[in-house]
Amino acid sequence: MSSSATHSCATCAPVERRRISRRAVLKGAGAVTTVAVATPGWGELAFASNNANRVGDVIVNIFLRGGMDGLSVVAPLHDGAGAGLLAAARPTLNVAPDRLLALNADFGLHPMMAPLMNVWNANQLALVPAAGFPNGDRSHFAVQRKMDEGLDGGVVGSGWLARHLDNTVSPGPTGLRAASMPNAQRSLSGSSVAVTMNSTDTFRVDGFRNSANSGVAVRAAMQELHAVSAGKLVNERAQEALAALDIINSAPQSPPSNGAVYPTSGRGRTIGRVLAEVAELIRADVGLEAVSTEANFGWDLHDNFGDDTTGRQAQNLQALAEVLAAFALDLGSDLDRVTVVLMTEFGRTFRENGGLGVDHGRASTMVVMGGGVRGGLYGDWPGLESQNIDGNALRVTVDYRSVLADILQYRLGTGNMAAVLPGYVDAPEKRLGLVMPLGAPI
Amino acid sequence: MHKAQLLSKITYGATAPVVAEVASLGAVGFLDRQLGLAAAGTSDVLTGTHSLDADIATRYQLFKSTDSNRPARELRHAAVIRAVRHEGQLAERMVEFWTNHFSTASGEDDKNVRFAAASDDRDVFRVHALGRFSDLLLANARSVSMQLYLDNYRSTGAKPNQNYAREVMELHTMGASNGYDEADVEQVARIFTGWGLAGRLDTDGLRFEYQPSRHFTGPCEVTIVHPDGSVNTFATPARSGPEGEQDGIDFLNWLARRPNTANYLASKLVRRFVGDDPPAALVASAAQVYLANDTAIVPVLRHILTSRLFITNQYPKVRTPFELLVSMLRTTGATVAQDFSPTTDLPATRSISDHLTRLGQEMWAWPTPDGFPDNQNFWITTSTTLRRWELAGRIGNSTLNGIVVDAAALLPNPMPATIDQVVYALAARLGLKITETDVSAIATFLGVATDAPVADARLDRTLGDAIGLLLSHPSNQYR
Numbered sequence: 058m059s060s061s062a063t064h065s066c067a068t069c070a071p072v073e074r075r076r077i078s079r080r081a082v083l084k085g086a087g088a089v090t091t092v093a094v095a096t097p098g099w100g101e102l103a104f105a106s107n108n109a110n111r112v113g114d115v116i117v118n119i120f121l122r123g124g125m126d127g128l129s130v131v132a133p134l135h136d137g138a139g140a141g142l143l144a145a146a147r148p149t150l151n152v153a154p155d156r157l158l159a160l161n162a163d164f165g166l167h168p169m170m171a172p173l174m175n176v177w178n179a180n181q182l183a184l185v186p187a188a189g190f191p192n193g194d195r196s197h198f199a200v201q202r203k204m205d206e207g208l209d210g211g212v213v214g215s216g217w218l219a220r221h222l223d224n225t226v227s228p229g230p231t232g233l234r235a236a237s238m239p240n241a242q243r244s245l246s247g248s249s250v251a252v253t254m255n256s257t258d259t260f261r262v263d264g265f266r267n268s269a270n271s272g273v274a275v276r277a278a279m280q281e282l283h284a285v286s287a288g289k290l291v292n293e294r295a296q297e298a299l300a301a302l303d304i305i306n307s308a309p310q311s312p313p314s315n316g317a318v319y320p321t322s323g324r325g326r327t328i329g330r331v332l333a334e335v336a337e338l339i340r341a342d343v344g345l346e347a348v349s350t351e352a353n354f355g356w357d358l359h360d361n362f363g364d365d366t367t368g369r370q371a372q373n374l375q376a377l378a379e380v381l382a383a384f385a386l387d388l389g390s391d392l393d394r395v396t397v398v399l400m401t402e403f404g405r406t407f408r409e410n411g412g413l414g415v416d417h418g419r420a421s422t423m424v425v426m427g428g429g430v431r432g433g434l435y436g437d438w439p440g441l442e443s444q445n446i447d448g449n450a451l452r453v454t455v456d457y458r459s460v461l462a463d464i465l466q467y468r469l470g471t472g473n474m475a476a477v478l479p480g481y482v483d484a485p486e487k488r489l490g491l492v493m494p495l496g497a498p499i
Numbered sequence: 500m501h502k503a504q505l506l507s508k509i510t511y512g513a514t515a516p517v518v519a520e521v522a523s524l525g526a527v528g529f530l531d532r533q534l535g536l537a538a539a540g541t542s543d544v545l546t547g548t549h550s551l552d553a554d555i556a557t558r559y560q561l562f563k564s565t566d567s568n569r570p571a572r573e574l575r576h577a578a579v580i581r582a583v584r585h586e587g588q589l590a591e592r593m594v595e596f597w598t599n600h601f602s603t604a605s606g607e608d609d610k611n612v613r614f615a616a617a618s619d620d621r622d623v624f625r626v627h628a629l630g631r632f633s634d635l636l637l638a639n640a641r642s643v644s645m646q647l648y649l650d651n652y653r654s655t656g657a658k659p660n661q662n663y664a665r666e667v668m669e670l671h672t673m674g675a676s677n678g679y680d681e682a683d684v685e686q687v688a689r690i691f692t693g694w695g696l697a698g699r700l701d702t703d704g705l706r707f708e709y710q711p712s713r714h715f716t717g718p719c720e721v722t723i724v725h726p727d728g729s730v731n732t733f734a735t736p737a738r739s740g741p742e743g744e745q746d747g748i749d750f751l752n753w754l755a756r757r758p759n760t761a762n763y764l765a766s767k768l769v770r771r772f773v774g775d776d777p778p779a780a781l782v783a784s785a786a787q788v789y790l791a792n793d794t795a796i797v798p799v800l801r802h803i804l805t806s807r808l809f810i811t812n813q814y815p816k817v818r819t820p821f822e823l824l825v826s827m828l829r830t831t832g833a834t835v836a837q838d839f840s841p842t843t844d845l846p847a848t849r850s851i852s853d854h855l856t857r858l859g860q861e862m863w864a865w866p867t868p869d870g871f872p873d874n875q876n877f878w879i880t881t882s883t884t885l886r887r888w889e890l891a892g893r894i895g896n897s898t899l900n901g902i903v904v905d906a907a908a909l910l911p912n913p914m915p916a917t918i919d920q921v922v923y924a925l926a927a928r929l930g931l932k933i934t935e936t937d938v939s940a941i942a943t944f945l946g947v948a949t950d951a952p953v954a955d956a957r958l959d960r961t962l963g964d965a966i967g968l969l970l971s972h973p974s975n976q977y978r
Contacts, residue, residue: 122867195684196665198869199675240859241880253880255857262885264892265964267944274944278968279888281940290879291817291973298881353866355606359650359662411658412650417665448681 113225113469113495114396114429115339117348118218118244119328120205121377121401123356124197127421128404128451129370131164131186131434138163139441146408146441150415152365160184160434168365169375172382180432181385181392183491185460187436188423189403189453195417197357200402204457205243207478215247217477218347221465222248224473225346232344233304238331242349251347252301257334260305271306308341317387324354325376332384339391352377356401360412381426393428396468396492400457406449407441418450423460425491429468435489459487467494501526501810507978508772509533509804510588511822512829513930517588530804534797536587538594538625544577545839550617551577555643556704559614561841563701567605570613571863572852573839574620578862579851580837582825593628593796594620595821596771601639601671602870603648604863612863614700615644632764632794633755636671640751641707643696649868652695654688656715664688666868672754674763678724689715690735690746709744716743721750725758755794761786765799770873772803774814781808816978817875820858823887824851827894827970828902830929831909836901847901854899857886879976888971895967906962918942918956919949925965931972941968 129152133139140154157165158174164186166173176182190200191209203209207217222235227250235251245251254260262272262279276299283295313319313336319329331350338345354373363369377399385392404421420439439445439452446452458481465471465478474483502521506513509530521529541551550558550573562570582591598620605612619642627635639645645663646652654660664687669675693714698705716739722732733753735746754760765785769777784806785799792798803809818826828835836847844852855861859878865871897904911924919938926933935949942949945956945965958965969975 193681194676195681196669196675197867198669237880240882241877246876253882255882255886259857260882260885262888264889264896264898265967266892266896266960267964275888275892275964275968278940278944279971281943282937282968282972284936286973289973290815290875291884291976294879294881294884295973298884301881302885355866357662357867359660360653409658410653410660411655412653412660414650414660416661 113346113471114394114427115335115345115348116218116221116464116469117332117335117350117395117397118242119397119399120201120242120244120349120351121356121399122197122201122351122353123401124403124405124417125356125373125401125421126358126362126370126405126415126418127186127401128407129167129365130170130374130422131160131166131184132157133441134159134163134165138438142441143407147415148409149413150362150368150370150409156365163438164434167371167374169371170378172375172378176382176385176426177432181426181428181430182432183425183430183435183489184433185423185425185435185455185489185491187420187439187451187453188400188455188457188460189420191453191456191458193419193448195403195419197402197417202243204400204402205246207244207458207461207481209456209458209480211480213479216242216244216349217461218244218349219246219248219251220477221469221471222250222347224476225469225471227344227346233301233338234344235347235349236335236338236345238334238348238350239327242351244349245347251349252297254301254305254334256330257305257308257338260302262302271302276302304343308338308343311337311340313383313387314340315386315389317383319383319387320376320379323376324373325380328352329380329383332380333387336384336387336391339388339395352380352399358405358414359410359416360414362409362414381424385426390428396425396427396429396464398460398464399424399426400460404451407446407451408449416449419447420451420453420455423455423457425460425464427468427492429493429495429497431491431493433491435491455489456481456487459489460491463488463490463492467492470495500812501805502529504810504812505529505533505804508809508816509592511582511591512826514829514832527805530801533587533589534629534801536590538587538590538628539581539585540625541621544580545573545837547838547840547845549573549577549839550841551621553617554704555614555618555700555706556698556702558617559700559704562613565841566844567613568852568864569841569844570617571605571861572844572848573841574612574617574863575852575855576839576848577620578821579825579828580835582821583828583833583835589800590628593800594624596768597624597628597635598862599865599870600767601645602865602868603644604865604867609647610700611644611647615642615647615705616863618642619644629797629800630795632760632789632796633752635796636667636755637748637751639671640667640691640694640747643705643707646694646696646707647705651691654692654694655713656689656692659685659688659692659715661685661688664691667751668754670869672763673723673757673759674766677763678726678757678759679721683721683723686719686721687750689717689719690721690750693743694747709741711740711743714739714743714746719746723757723759726762727758731757756790758786758790761789765789767873768799769803772800773806773809774816775874776814778808781806815875817878817976818978819871819878820855820860820883820887821862822978823858823976824854824890826975827891831894831904831906831966831970833894834903845901850899850901854886854890854893857883858890859883887976888967891970891975892964892967895965895970896963898963904966906966909966910958910962914953916952917950918945918947918953921953921956921958922965922969926969926972929966929969929975931969931974933969933972933974937972941965944968 144151156168237253239255241253265275283292286292404418405415406418437454623638649663651663697708718737719735766782788802922938947955
């Protein structure tokens with residue numbers, strides 16, 4: 058990690074870029090400094106929480122499948138930070154710097170992500186613009202799988218969130234500890250406590266004529282027909298479904314709070330519905346600890362990337378921002394016990410291709426949102442000069458697992474980091490400190 | 500044993516005529532016959548105004564201003580009708596397999612599935628389902644749908660687009676990171692520059708055309724490391740003009756014959772027909788058969804489907820949603836409406852698409868080019884378990900629009916005296932083996948003792964639910 062890398066920008070040089078901290082800028086320093094990060098061991102924190110029954114946050118993992126371009130999420134504002142180089146590499150796709158929403162003196166957010174600025178201004182949003190998979194693979198499927206499994210290579214066959222749950226004591230009476238929505242997510246694969254729900258609304262027995270009392274007679278018959286038979290997947294899932302039905306049926310329902318409005322049409326409708334239901338389950342206090350979901354908006358823009366307003370990437374980013382902003386608003390103070398982390402398998406190529414699109418690249422922007430987040434920009438900015446470009450792509454300077462490690466340690470109280478992120482060699486200098494320890498005043 | 504395996508794994512459901520055929524031909528005779536039967540064509544599949552035998556320009560006129568998802572619904576409706584009725588069951592299975600292997604989907608303003616997938620279904624997958632893989636690969640590379648889907652038609656020598664080049668190696672032939680690297684992806688992208696499309700959708704339709712002006716005219720070199728560590732290099736001369744097209748044809752023919760490709764295809768086929776964790780020895784021997792037969796598909800299938808591992812059925816294999824739906828339609832003797840309209844969703848079209856989607860298999864809409872995973876953990880979740888039960892309940896009660904099930908016709912004749920005998924007979928009719936506990940669970944549901952007289956169970960009102968419970972039985976979720 059090039060912690061001593063300096064920045065050639067005349068307006069704000071010299072800058073130590075190991076951490077791009079918005080807080081430091083807010084302090085009016087002009088020169089960005091390293092955020093001081095308290096790193097107490099988990100043992101000291103476990104019972105510091107305000108809520109005796111709460112061990113950690115609810116983690117919501119959103120995978121942006123398809124490879125989201127990061128250079129249009131967080132982009133340089135001026136030539137010193139690389140704006141000119143980006144414009145030259147992307148003559149038709151680039152967002153003009155004066156259209157960006159300034160995040161600090163050097164970088165700005167895509168204009169269509171304006172709905173997120175409230176969250177940013179509340180210091181509940183951390184952006185890591187050069188994060189990614191540490192190795193050079195550019196296959197959607199290979200990298201997604203490894204990231205879902207929390208690896209940088211090899212295969213373990215279970216998801217990182219599943220192993221987190223396995224290695225973490227459940228706080229109370231067993232409830233609905235984890236959910237994959239709207240379909241099975243590999244980060245929870247292998248978990249015996251996670252259920253898959255397309256939607257809480259459709260999670261019910263249906264199709265039978267005898268439907269009295271939420272289909273109690275059908276459920277009883279299904280219980281018998283699927284009497285536990287060790288190792289038979291179909292029987293095990295049936296038993297889990299029947300148990301989860303009891304919890305969902307008795308959970309209080311509530312509409313979105315605080316005037317939050319989720320998109321109900323367009324590409325944001327599915328993830329919008331999922332997050333509205335997650336907020337409802339959090340309010341209902343069903344024991345939820347982890348949710349894994351995905352936002353497949355069509356990020357794989359080898360062609361038709363489009364302009365910064367009506368183009369596909371712009372519309373994708375707008376939908377994403379609207380959904381995240383609605384979720385934060387809906388949760389209100391409950392956001393203090395929720396951490397949302399977004400990741401994607403890779404960013405896109407630096408230079409646009411012949412189809413007015415961008416091919417598979419390397420680093421992209423990871424997003425972390427929550428009440429326990431230290432708002433700001435994080436990680437080394439690798440630069441866009443030819444010597445800093447990695448195979449026509451933004452170089453990865455932050456291993457995605459460093460972001461997960463901060464969350465696992467400080468917000469989730471994971472019991473065994475090595476089991477959750479096998480092969481990840483932890484070190485203080487790899488950590489960003491982008492969340493506050495649980496129990497710290499928010 | 501072999502007969503039972505063939506019935507459950509190469510057909511979509513053991514109907515009485517197929518059971519009789521296996522009995523008369525024997526296992527090997529039945530398999531040989533299936534290996535020789537072609538996939539269904541376009542006649543006697545859908546009725547009304549449909550696009551199965553239309554060209555792309557005509558299909559565009561039919562669907563240009565309709566719901567953009569309707570063409571995929573047409574394909575799903577047609578696939579179900581063919582799988583339920585066509586006697587070439589193995590060929591239909593292979594069409595399904597290759598369609599997923601070369602998966603395509605339309606995004607919100609993509610045109611590939613909307614206007615071109617039905618042509619590929621007819622002219623590529625149905626023609627080559629049991630042919631030679633190298634021919635299938637070439638036909639797919641030149642198909643309008645794949646050209647549109649993976650953007651190759653936009654790729655130019657000056658600005659190559661890597662989308663098709665990457666996936667043809669990773670997904671269609673050798674498997675991820677299996678002997679090539681990023682530099683090879685760049686080279687392959689250059690080889691395919693110039694492969695593109697001519698025509699206009701709104702007038703004469705689209706067709707494949709090689710365009711020399713877009714072709715990269717320098718030399719290219721692709722180096723593949725074989726599984727045994729040996730290295731094989733494919734090199735193209737620097738050439739321009741019409742001859743440049745031959746670079747891509749030669750490359751695909753070379754690629755189809757790599758041992759890496761043989762292993763990858765063999766492992767997918769063994770996974771499809773034998774088990775989720777394909778036994779390495781069977782994969783290796785099937786790969787050898789593939790190479791020894793110059794990429795012909797039939798000898799590979801015959802090798803797998805006569806292997807001891809297949810015959811002895813040592814690995815559980817769950818039914819995909821498509822397999823589950825079709826098998827229930829076959830064993831209940833359901834009548835599926837064939838009428839299709841491009842302007843409105845007729846009942847069976849809608850029912851089929853809705854339920855495949857709810858169960859997790861929205862065919863021709865899987866968002867990424869890898870196709871649906873062939874893995875029981877993907878198909879069987881708490882959520883899809885509830886939806887599988889719902890589908891069974893709806894089929895038992897004949898409440899799927901456009902699909903009629905005559906439940907009473909499934910009852911034994913003459914009617915036995917007690918309810919347990921009726922339940923056993925229904926299960927046998929549906930091809931299910933059930934236990935005393937299962938019978939007791941269904942009797943309890945019906946509110947009677949297992950030895951109660953049949954009349955006590957009020958089957959006039961409860962038969963549909965009883966059939967729904969039987970079709971939900973765990974054994975019905977496995978092939």
